[in-house]
Amino acid sequence: MIDPGATLAALRERKPLVHSITNYVVMNETANAVLALGALPVMAHAADEVQEMVGLAGALVLNIGTLEESWIDSMLLAGAAANERGVPVVLDPVGAGATTYRTDTAKRILDAVHVAVLRGNAGEVATLVGVEAEVRGVESIDAGGDAAELAREAARTLRLVASVTGVVDHVSDGERTVAVANGHGLLATVTGTGCMSTVLTGCFLAAKEDVLEAATEALVAFGVAGEDAAVGAKGPGSFHVALYDALAALDPATLTGRANVSEE
Helix, strand or coil, X not given: CCCHHHHHHHHHHXXXXXXXXXXXXXXXXXXXXXXXXXXXXXXXXXXXXXXXXXXXCCEEEEECCCCCHHHHXXXXXXXXXXXXXXXXXXXXXXXXXXXXXXXXHHXXXXXXXXXXXXXXXXXXXXXXXXXXXXXXXXXXXXXXXXHHHHHHHHHHHHCCEEEEECCCEEEECCCCEEEECCCCHHHHHCXXXXXXXXXXXXXXXXXXXXXXXXXXXXXXXXXXXXXXHHCXXXXXXXXXXXXXXXXXXXXXXXXXXXXXXXXX
């Protein structure tokens, strides 16, 4: 049952550690988002400690936004350790499709690590399942086709839960596909909001075993926070600040009732 309020309440009670190997651009943003939601962040990428750190975590988030070879090695080490310990892994293939290096790295991680959730925009996900897409830098310009079908195809092909975010988000395990219409246009004006949705997915996975439902609930929570942050925001700057406040103010008692979700 999709019940983001109940999962958020459990998350805040447990305060799971979410281990991120992520990019320089969003480290501060994603750490603050995790804290505001009610979980605990750690940004550890040294190969000497990632395996030990994963053992303490409720979820592992891998984000390829600013790639470098030693970081890739650490991601693979951490991913293997997470799989051994039953710690769910979320992969954000930032910019896959923009360069061969990014695309190949995302595929390399998917081949070596059992990923629970692939969270990306339509262009990134389409690239990884062989669908024609245009990705410019780290932004999806055009992926063509139907987003719900793309999520289903990615889930079936890659054997994971695909979380494809956009104006309307689509989450699929290959059988069930859920659309999430919560959110606000200002989310697209602030750097790192996609990465925030990825790390919040890790938070919800650390609090709920059903992967599709946890991934869906994370997008609901982030979308509702975006809606609340937009109230009174004068533009991207004030919205950015208000977004952390809105995450912290999410009410488990009312969150589920605000979920704008439908199964397709």
